[in-house]
Amino acid sequence: MTNHSALPTPSALIDEKKMSCNIDRMQRRIAELGPRFRPHVKTSKCLEVVQRQLAAGAQGITVSTLKEAENFFAAGIDDILYAVCLAPNKIEQAASLIDRGCRLTVVVDSAAAAGMISARKTPLGKTFRTMIEVDTDGHRSGIRPQSEELLEIGKILAGGIAELAGVMTHAGSSYDVDTLEALQEIAEQERRLCVLAAERLRGAGYDCPEVSIGSTPTALSARSLEGVTEVRAGVYVFFDLVMKNVGVCGIDDIALSVATTVIGHQPEKGWAIVDAGWMAMSRDRGTQKQKKDYGYGAVCDISGAVIPGFMLASANQEHGILAAENGIAAQDIARIFPIGTQLRILPNHACATGAQFPEYRTINNDGSTAVWERFHGW
Structure with missing residues (x-):
């Protein structure tokens, strides 16, 4: 892309x-x-x-x-x-x-x-x-x-x-x-x-x-x-992290993600703050009861490659907190994820995360993007 x-x-x-x-x-x-x-x-x-x-x-x-x-x-x-x-x-x-x-x-x-x-x-x-x-x-x-x-x-x-x-x-x-x-x-x-x-x-x-x-x-x-x-x-x-934990797909098979941007840090806590909270990811915590808990989602770089050792650990309405999976504060979090860094977050539950958005931005095979509308309502 x-x-x-x-x-x-x-x-x-x-x-x-x-x-x-x-x-x-x-x-x-x-x-x-x-x-x-x-x-x-x-x-x-x-x-x-x-x-x-x-x-x-x-x-x-x-x-x-x-x-x-x-x-x-x-x-x-x-x-x-x-x-x-x-x-x-x-x-x-x-x-x-x-x-x-x-x-x-x-x-x-x-x-x-x-x-x-x-x-x-x-x-x-x-x-x-x-x-x-x-x-x-x-x-x-x-x-x-x-x-x-x-x-x-x-x-x-x-x-x-x-x-x-x-x-x-x-x-x-x-x-x-x-x-x-x-x-x-x-x-x-x-x-x-x-x-x-x-x-x-x-x-x-x-x-x-x-x-x-x-x-x-x-x-x-x-x-x-x-x-x-x-x-x-x-x-x-799309698959998602719950399906990855169930064992029917790999993490690289997950086709839906949420693009987000780093907007701040709490270095003493080892946090990077991103602009995707639970309004973007949904409140679905389906991996919480599974062997591997991904918090609110797994962290990838903007090309989609998983960044090991980090997850979206918690979320408020419009703020996501990116932290180390082991809970150990990374004092150099601001160096690892500078402000303005764009990332992708893989969802726990693709259906619930998709429902937060009126449209998808589709990354085509040639790297270009298209906008696809999503239906809402009952």
Whole structure:
């Protein structure tokens, strides 16, 4: 990247070469295992990024907000899974998308929510394609695949206006381990239990065509996806320090960083003060509970090379405190990082850090930069 001193800070930077390698790696991996790949675009919320994922072979997208669905549909992407249980106050927004031609799939995880959907048609008389969220690891939402409520939901959807599109799950517990063996075990549990839910529905006489699973760690670790029709993953497109600690990427694979400038020092404390605080990095401290704690982020020079021994140790709203990882005060901190020095900080959680910015500055393969807009809102 040229003319570093002119770079506004803080800025969210995408290394296009690294991002492209990440996209290709995931697409090849899922193609080898057989299912379709439907990326979760909440990580980037950026059309240019998603266009590259689709060009690599992805089929459809996953979103976390209806605002994302609106924006991507307006850009011509019409196969969209809204992977958050549909709230009553969002039914009309979802119905409008469907009536305009979006092949939107919604999600429920309770009989109450299924009843709400099954009794509805869109204003133009179209139906809601609906997936049942299955809890395969106790991580968050969904219903247990062995539960009677699963069949009750199937009955409600089959007996109403809605279309039962299938079952889906997210193995979020994969973020809590850091060995290949543990990741493979969680990946197989995710696959087996989601397939079990589909088989129970089919055994009860209900159509259940789709089995959708996914997280970045399990997608990259699964040994078999038998019975699975599609895989979803999101953070792989950028990766981050949590994923590095989990073991599914190296630190050099992380494609998102935050450019920042040194604005001051506290030499007696061994601190350099930068203009990227938690408003730039987010408050996500996901590495805090892992074996390697990176504070608010790992420190790189402006070209992206990691500077060993330092991290963004703490942060206020607009101030970041860069310090030695071992806590030992570096009395020559002002010499190491003079005022005006521009750096990059690698994030703990790419999704959360990206969300702090209205746009990305993308570093192209030839060293030039481009500005890519990022979607916001719900």
